Amino acid sequence: MKIVKPIIIVLLFCLLTVFTQIGGLVYLISISLHRLINKTVNNKYYRQITKAVVFMVLYCLTTFLIVPPLARLSGRVPLPFSQINHLKPLNRLTCLFNRNYVRPQLKQAAFAVAAEMNHKYPGSTLNYLDASFPFINGFPLMPHLSHNDGKKLDLAFFYIDNKTGLETDKTPSPIGYGISEEPRAGEINTTQACLIKGYWQYSFLTKIVPQGNKVNFTFDSLRTKALVTQG
Template structure:
């Protein structure tokens, strides 16, 4: 009975995390039982099968569901390659074209600049949730990292203070609208919970490159394909983006957006 519970938890966890990991686990479990493989061989078989599925099979199948993988190299790339290994980098073709185009323009304007994406969507099925996001379930949404500079050298850095791109916030000043506090006061505990989960040991080594980040946001906000951009109101105020109606507040039911940009078609 305990084995069934453990296997069930593993399948559920891998499905929530990667969408297809639970299916791979079931296949490997059946093969391991059939051929009486030990734990080491079963683990190796799982890793090998999972990598083949992620790297070779999913990119071929995803277009049948209206989605394609984002690039992993070039001017547009993941901040962390784990995003791709977890299959969280799939979008609709239109969004991919928009992102590739804007990243190329940013690179042309600011030579050497790479645009780093964070979570996008899984490869299959509209409505399948991408935990912990509320709306990344239809191929039309993607999170983009801010651009940063090195605090010591003041030079552009193709990195970020958070290894996943989330959780290191550009908080409001005393004279700015403080939605993080307002949401917390209303009982929305999840709004800033990543602040307590993400290590801050690199936080003081980076500062947001406002010029690059502002240029990116303005380009996206004036693109007809863009439906909404989520950004904290105090950053919209601070970065003088008030004239762009597509830049909106996302509500207290979500999480803070002063650590990344949320873009949707």
């Protein structure tokens, strides 16, 4: 049984590193405090809760106070946590997981596109999805093989709310991925083309994300076309 704990620690370290980049390191730091927690908290149940809380506090402090200034030294800056200049994350977990870092030039470009979209379609807000991690060129942001240099940023499509018939900034998928639009007649089936080439990860989320919410939205081809053709 002694081997189980180290295995769990290694697995958690790897998972946290893969999904957040810094989470694994923060986890190791929090483990260094476990001996102190074991001495000061007698109840086994509260002891585990305390360890989890300590990790979460350390993680949040690191994510929002320590990482941003350090990332700037390596030429990357965070995109906004909440709406600024008509740009916001579709899901704030993107920011919590440190997947919202870009080069300063890309950040300004995103703001410019968001402002232009709001000018053309008043009330529109541009939702961003995955960008890059804060550190290390070449460090992959799974499942995006190319999001490793701060120069890539995914943007959400625009939709119309079927209940109101009005333009909306909401999307069928809460994370922006996993619910996709089917190709129209004459269009290339990109998903199928990727599968043939072995890139299965791009359609994997469609098998995980519930598809029921898709019927509540209609793809807004007008605004999305304007977004794609910006610049």
